[in-house]
Amino acid sequence: MDNTALLQKYSLKATPQRLEIVNVLSTHGHMNVNELYSTLLIKFPSISLATIYKNINIMLEKGFLLEVKLSEQKNVFELVKDNHSHVACMKCSDVIDIDLNIESIVNEVKKRSNYKLESNSLIFNGVCPRCSALK
Amino acid sequence: MDNTALLQKYSLKATPQRLEIVNVLSTHGHMNVNELYSTLLIKFPSISLATIYKNINIMLEKGFLLEVKLSEQKNVFELVKDNHSHVACMKCSDVIDIDLNIESIVNEVKKRSNYKLESNSLIFNGVCPRCSALK
DNA sequence: CTAAATGCAAAGCATTTGCAAATAT
């Protein structure tokens, strides 16, 4: 499914600005508001921060964008894919995805808390190999 | 160690406002900025939000207060204790602590990411037993 | 053609800062 189809699937008009947001997120993976804004500015010199915010918000509502709240840095946004966890570098702010089998942990949490669980956010903070090497 | 001693350990003057913040957090567990403010207002009718913020920030810096970033609600603060995870209710915003053995997961993340891990934040979102019953 | 989206400017909140007065040590 291409990006135009993705937007249409969620009843959003495929404007050039929106297409670029989706584009940029699908190549960069995780970006915060300002990174998105500066990146879009290149292609759309008169784009407004308000447009970025409005689009982020509507994409979050529609459910195909996800906000990741990180401990040591600004929140970032990513296109929704299969449930996965994140590893964040405290030095360079790089964020990577990692698929973990957390079934047993989730079951443990269910059993011990008696909560009905619906989602989870697992974030591991550390220093990436590149930054470790740079010491 | 009492709360005065805790503050002194971190070279902070044990003002009544600070003692009450620590007090309230040690009984309530997790509170956001406004909950802290309204609670402190009872005992200190002229306390300022700025004082709440200043103290939260200095306690975070000193390292005995921790900010928990939740997906569906405002961030909350807690006194630092042993590493643990959180389960949050999407209905009533209740947050509980849970001790999980995540050694094997952490090792897996280390191995697969090559990051040097320093901390983690595991948050499980769902509906608490009380809210489930209320349906 | 019409409803939705953009871009601008203004408004709204949350958080921080500067400073004089008060306070812990």
Added chain:
DNA sequence: ATATTTGCAAATGCTTTGCATTTAG
């Protein structure tokens, strides 16, 4: 006695809103 802390008011910064214009379908 002194450096720190408090509380107020102002400032800052991030996000949202309103509205006229433009644009996608």
